[in-house]
Amino acid sequence: MILALLLARKGVTVKLLEMHSDLDRDFRGDTVHASTLEILDQIGLADGALELPHSRIQEMVITTPTRVLRPITFKRLKTKYPYLAMMPQESFLNYLLGIASRYTNFEILFASTATDLCRDTKNKVVGVEVKQGSTKFNLMCQLVVAADGRFSKIRRMAGFQARDQSPAMDVAWIRVPKREGDQDSFAGFYMANGKLCILLNRPDTWQIGYVFPKGNFAQLRENGIEQLRSSLQQTIPWMDDRVLAINDFKDVRVLKIKADRLDKWYSEGLLLIGDAAHVMSPAGGVGINFAIADAVEAANVLTNRLLQNSVSLSDLAEVQNRRFKPTVTIQKIQAMMMKNLAGRALGAKDFNLPLLARLLLLIPIIRDIPAKIIALGPNPTRIEDP
Ligand SMILES: Cc1cc2nc3c(=O)[nH]c(=O)nc-3n(C[C@H](O)[C@H](O)[C@H](O)COP(=O)(O)OP(=O)(O)OC[C@H]3O[C@@H](n4cnc5c(N)ncnc54)[C@H](O)[C@@H]3O)c2cc1C
Numbered sequence: 001m002i003l004a005l006l007l008a009r010k011g012v013t014v015k016l017l018e019m020h021s022d023l024d025r026d027f028r029g030d031t032v033h034a035s036t037l038e039i040l041d042q043i044g045l046a047d048g049a050l051e052l053p054h055s056r057i058q059e060m061v062i063t064t065p066t067r068v069l070r071p072i073t074f075k076r077l078k079t080k081y082p083y084l085a086m087m088p089q090e091s092f093l094n095y096l097l098g099i100a101s102r103y104t105n106f107e108i109l110f111a112s113t114a115t116d117l118c119r120d121t122k123n124k125v126v127g128v129e130v131k132q133g134s135t136k137f138n139l140m141c142q143l144v145v146a147a148d149g150r151f152s153k154i155r156r157m158a159g160f161q162a163r164d165q166s167p168a169m170d171v172a173w174i175r176v177p178k179r180e181g182d183q184d185s186f187a188g189f190y191m192a193n194g195k196l197c198i199l200l201n202r203p204d205t206w207q208i209g210y211v212f213p214k215g216n217f218a219q220l221r222e223n224g225i226e227q228l229r230s231s232l233q234q235t236i237p238w239m240d241d242r243v244l245a246i247n248d249f250k251d252v253r254v255l256k257i258k259a260d261r262l263d264k265w266y267s268e269g270l271l272l273i274g275d276a277a278h279v280m281s282p283a284g285g286v287g288i289n290f291a292i293a294d295a296v297e298a299a300n301v302l303t304n305r306l307l308q309n310s311v312s313l314s315d316l317a318e319v320q321n322r323r324f325k326p327t328v329t330i331q332k333i334q335a336m337m338m339k340n341l342a343g344r345a346l347g348a349k350d351f352n353l354p355l356l357a358r359l360l361l362l363i364p365i366i367r368d369i370p371a372k373i374i375a376l377g378p379n380p381t382r383i384e385d386p
Contacts, residue, residue, distance in 0.1 A: 001093055001096045002096065003298050004100055006295065006303070007299055008105055011105060015139060016100075016108045017109050023093040029089050030207075031086060031286075033286065034074070034080075034376055035377045035380060037085065038081065038382075039292065041081075045096075045099060049095060052088075054087040054203055055202060055203045057085075057187045057200075058075040059072060059187075060189070061187075061189075063190050064350060077371060084187070086187075113130065114154060115128075115129050115136070118138050123268070127139050127141050143311050144269060147276060150258060150275040154272065160262050163261050165259045166258045169212065170211075170213075170217065172209070172228075172253065174210060174251060175205045175245075176232075178205055182206075191348075194345070195346075197209060197232065197235045198211065208239075212346075213346065225246060225248050229244070229246055257282060259279055259280060259335070260278065261277070265320040265323075270316075273295060273319075274294055277320075284334060286334070293381040296381045300322075302316075302319065326379040329379075333373060340353065340354060
């Protein structure tokens, strides 16, 4: 959506395919970090986005029965947006769609699935086959951008192989009601009795991620909803009877935690960005922000080339070049977070950060580095011609 918007506002003709008939993405990528707000601010869209219902998270806190640790604090960061905005993705996308739709050269096709790639005699990608209900047609174009997410069909159709780095755990997302007097500006991790929960503050509810060893969901179901409720109560004691709002497993959404990366994100006529190029684990909630940064660099490099009908393989390589290192860096940091948080918490009697991490977090010039990398990215991206 962001790439389509950035290209459309410069006069490039864009058709955005969405296989669903709306933009409803419950539980998906609601964590809008300062990096994205700064980008939106460059084109005058941050204020409008911040008028959408959202909550503001200023720190990520680790709570165990014996201690409270504060490894990530956004409020000291030098940015206009020293917080994480929890913004339901549906309203965020609809806001962007409203702006993009002002350009007559932009069109979104809902309920339209890319089912195959069209190639010319030299094997260059020259379009996609689209399925709309029972109709199929070919949409020919100068460049296909695959931004089709973690299950990217285009990645598969193009024959790209990913390096899998998935951690050995999955997460069940659950929603429980907020109450008057609940703390407002924090999110975090709760760890007790070998269990780990992620707690996110959404505008209207608490979102809980119950982390469990990969592949154990069938066991969780078998144990029953009562046991899940009681695990949540033990891990986050102040949830008390709020967990009664979880009626059955229909209220529980499982996210299979995946992390992978392609070595090459392009071929003639085709570019992959976002999760299609690199599936991000949920650690730090950076997934949408990295997908957006890819979109911005793609627009930076390709807008004029598209207008001149002269996109070359080296332009596509340049997009990957700009985004590859930050992606590798953040994925390494995410793997470290998963190992040192989830890995140490699951099944353990008590949790503490490694001694070295605790000591480093006491040093003022070092303590804000984790928050800075998560909020602003290892290599902040800017729109070059806002
Ligand atoms: C349950 C869950 C929770 C998550 N929580 C967070 C979070 O809190 N914070 C965060 O930053 N990240 C989170 N992520 C990751 C985040 O959602 C992704 O990193 C981010 O959305 C990637 O953006 P994208 O544009 O690459 O892909 P997506 O947002 O996945 O968008 C891909 C789009 O392409 C459409 N599509 C797919 N295939 C086709 C096709 N063949 N034809 C047409 N359309 C197609 C899909 O319907 C979808 O709308 C979460 C992911 C999941 C699964």
